[in-house]
Amino acid sequence: GDSVTQMEGPVTLSEEAFLTINCTYTATGYPSLFWYVQYPGEGLQLLLKATKADDKGSNKGFEATYRKETTSFHLEKGSVQVSDSAVYFCALSSGYSSASKIIFGSGTRLSIRP
Amino acid sequence: DSGVTQTPKHLITATGQRVTLRCSPRSGDLSVYWYQQSLDQGLQFLIQYYNGEERAKGNILERFSAQQFPDLHSELNLSSLELGDSALYFCASSPIVSPYNEQFFGPGTRLTVL
Numbered sequence: 001g002d003s004v005t006q007m008e009g010p011v012t013l014s015e016e017a018f019l020t021i022n023c024t025y026t027a028t029g030y031p032s033l034f035w036y037v038q039y040p041g042e043g044l045q046l047l048l049k050a051t052k053a054d055d056k057g058s059n060k061g062f063e064a065t066y067r068k069e070t071t072s073f074h075l076e077k078g079s080v081q082v083s084d085s086a087v088y089f090c091a092l093s094s095g096y097s098s099a100s101k102i103i104f105g106s107g108t109r110l111s112i113r114p
Numbered sequence: 115d116s117g118v119t120q121t122p123k124h125l126i127t128a129t130g131q132r133v134t135l136r137c138s139p140r141s142g143d144l145s146v147y148w149y150q151q152s153l154d155q156g157l158q159f160l161i162q163y164y165n166g167e168e169r170a171k172g173n174i175l176e177r178f179s180a181q182q183f184p185d186l187h188s189e190l191n192l193s194s195l196e197l198g199d200s201a202l203y204f205c206a207s208s209p210i211v212s213p214y215n216e217q218f219f220g221p222g223t224r225l226t227v228l
């Protein structure tokens with residue numbers, strides 16, 4: 001079945017460092033791909049999305065490119081801030097019509113040191 | 115604020131008991147999704163309703179059930195509770211059934227079973 005694999009955390013970086021969180025997926029068909037972020041004590045928020053191959057999703061300085069050839073959707077940010085500390089979830093949505101659900105990766109906890 | 119509300123925020127109960135979690139979707143959204151987030155299982159999709167009808171089922175136990183009412187709010191009923199049911203339960207909503215739309219998450223209900 002469909003699945004998402006993302007790098008294990010926790011990831012600890014210093015402020016202004018470059019961030020990469022790896023994500024690969026397995027899916028039949030052509031899934032949509034997402035990154036969600038969960039700040040402490042809150043629900044999940046959509047960070048960015050891409051719906052077809054070579055699409056680049058971007059938001060708040062974060063970017064991810066839908067790579068069909070490598071089945072990947074890695075999250076990157078050029079200069080992280082303390083406020084980026086959160087848990088990041090890679091996810092895919094596939095199927096259509098009545099069978100709609102999102103499959104999440106296990107999450108990567110990111111901590112940014114001042 | 116995603117516009118999705120969930121009550122209660124916290125719930126503490128004993129094994130064997132039954133609880134009801136409530137979710138109100140964003141205004142205009144017809145689809146409601148329920149997820150369970152636990153430390154060992156990660157974020158698991160439970161069930162989806164669209165305009166009052168069940169549309170997709172995930173890893174939902176037989177002890178759990180859900181429904182969506184005519185005003186589109188949804189309730190998740192958990193019965194014969196076990197210690198392992200302790201988790202965060204999230205509700206999400208999206209405007210239509212298509213999986214290519216993002217889901218908007220509520221703040222969650224933290225259930226503790228003692």
